[in-house]
Amino acid sequence: MKKVLFLIHTLGAGGAEKVLINLVNNLDQSKYDITLMTVIDTGIFKQDIAKGIKYKTIFKLPHGNAKKSEEKSGSLHENYSCIKAIMKKSYTVFWRYANCAKIYKHFIKEKYDYEIAFLEGICAKIIASSNNDKSIKYSWVHVDLLNERKSESFFRNLDEEKKIYGQFNKIVCVSNVVKNSVKQKLGIKEQKLETLYNIIDSKEISNKSLDRIELVKDCLTFVSVGRLSNQKGYDRLIDAATKLKKENAKFKIYIIGEGPEKKNLESQIEKNNMSDVIYLLGFKKNPYVYMNFADVFICSSRAEGFSTVASEAVVLGKPCIVTDCSGMRELFGEEGQYGFITENSTEGIYDGMDKFIKNNKMLAEYAERAKEGAKRFDVNIALKTIERNLLDDF
Secondary structure, three states, rough: OEEEEEEOOOOOHHHHHHHHHHHHHOOOOOOOEEEEEHHHHHHHHHHOOOOOOOOEEOOOOOOOOOOOOOOOOOOOOOOOOOOHHHHHHHHHHHHHOOOOOHHHHHHHOOOEEEEEEEEOOHHHHHHHHHOOOOOOEEEEEEEOOOOOOOHOOOHHHHHHHHHHHOOOOOOEEHHHHHHHHHHHHOOOOHHHEEEEOOOOOOHHHHHHHHOOOOOOOOEEEEEEEEOOOOHHHHHHHHHHHHHHHHHHOOOEEEEEOOOOOHHHHHHHHOOOOOOOOEEEEOOOOOOOHHOOOOOOEEOOOOOOOHHHHHHHHHHOOOEEEOOOOOOOHHHHHOOOOOOHHHEOOOHHHHHHHHHHOOOHHHHHHHHHHHHHOOOOOOOOHHHHHHHHHHHOOO
């Protein structure tokens, strides 16, 4: 039996975290002895780890993250404040200069056949510092490294980042756009790069979408799910919606998620007099029931890698409006066969919403397109590809 270690920063509510849970929960435990390790012991998805999978962590939070709630994501970005901003800067500096070889040696005692850094930055530094010469090492990259540069702050410079990623046997990229960004930024050779799309558990999503919620639909309803960060572009969504309201359009937008931009977005909604149109619902353990309730899913992101939540919206057969950022044309087709792709701007978001508001026929048309696109998401095929290309490859 092969021993496999997956390392991720936390198991807070996020796309990469959800994809990892889908992956480890569906791998064949008769073939693989699986350990899931977090850098920080927090996250709502801890409770979703399947029986038989070992869970370990490097650092426990001071208060043990004891108060668990289905209305809390367990993300380190939750309840953002000035104090947390200062702590975040200190935390970043710590990892920039940390001796990851010592951290690995102290906290990762077992010997594994495969060691997998499932997130950029910290996780990549730790696994690249492994003292296990016999293990096969992979790094997963979920973002376009040229447009989403958050992880580079954990490296002293570009040369160190290149050196770290150069030590992996393979780098797994969630889309071809991501693969090209890794190649261009880090100079990794093509033969060490692999594109594997995110694993989406269609059955689980469909089942959870059938729960009931206390919302009443009295107009066209949009939904978006994501971290409240600059990357997700919710400021642009609010501006686009404000323009539509001034034109007397009737609609509502529900946004699900927590993050550092929450207070700014709340202020923007109040300033624009949009409190009766846009609702920030916070984190929801089951976002699928809200996605299923809405008429249209919308993604206003400035940058993505291969959007997990947009993939999940397709699985639910939801008409989708998405900005033309990394991975979207791979997901929805170069010509938008499975969803409506807009210009990556406030005006583009406005244009997409305006078209759906004015033309009800588009709802049925793009629902059918999404259903056709959903046929591509087969968890068993995805698992076989991962096993064949990675875990049975050496």
